[in-house]
Amino acid sequence: MDQARLVVSDAVVVAAAGTPPKEIREFVGRVTTGQRAVSVAVMRSPAGWVEPPQAPEFEEHTAVLSGTLVVHCDGERIEVRAGQSVTVPAGVRVQYETPEGAEYVAVCLPAFAMDLVNRG
Numbered sequence: 391m392d393q394a395r396l397v398v399s400d401a402v403v404v405a406a407a408g409t410p411p412k413e414i415r416e417f418v419g420r421v422t423t424g425q426r427a428v429s430v431a432v433m434r435s436p437a438g439w440v441e442p443p444q445a446p447e448f449e450e451h452t453a454v455l456s457g458t459l460v461v462h463c464d465g466e467r468i469e470v471r472a473g474q475s476v477t478v479p480a481g482v483r484v485q486y487e488t489p490e491g492a493e494y495v496a497v498c499l500p501a502f503a504m505d506l507v508n509r510g
Contacts (some may be wrong), residue, residue, distance in 0.1 A: 398422055401432070407509065408441035412488075419501045429501035435459075436486040443485040447506040448498040450478045457492030461485075470494075 401421045402417035412435040416422045419429030435457075443462075452459060453475040459502045461468040461476055462485040472492075478484045500506070 396423060403475060404431070406433075406487075407507075408439050410436050410439055412436060412439050416502075419498075420503055426501050427499070429496075429498045431496050431498075431502070433492075433494050433496060435494070436490050437489065437491040439491075440487040441485060442509045443483060444510075445508045446478075446480060446498075447480055447508065448500050448502060449480045450484075451497040451499075452476050452478075452494050454492055454494045457488060457494075458489055459492045460487045460492055462487070469488045 391480065398417055399433060399461060401417045401509050402413045404416050406412045406414045412433055414431050414433055416429060416431040417437055421427060452461075452470065454472050456470070456472045458471050459470045459476070461478065463478055468476060496502075
């Protein structure tokens with residue numbers, strides 16, 4: 391059995407867009423491990439959080455652990471509840487919000503980077 395090559399003892403809290411502020415804890419990615427191919431982060435988003443629209447250059451897979459994540463994508467409003475997941479392909483215009491708060495895991499391919507988000 392191969393041994394672990396890198397153990398991340400403490401995830402790095404990275405800046406988050408949107409209001410009110412949410413917490414992003416990156417476990418794997420450009421900030422924490424230097425990984426450019428994939429990022430894995432846990433988000434804790436308060437009630438009423440809304441993120442600006444974006445068209446990221448990465449595919450994002452999101453698994454909701456608690457609460458509900460609302461995803462506005464291609465003119466649709468999709469509610470993703472605890473125990474469900476959603477995938478948004480790269481280049482698709484999307485906006486996320488948590489009207490009642492949520493905790494979720496986001497996996498981005500390639501890894502999340504501010505210059506790949508394309509907000510606005």
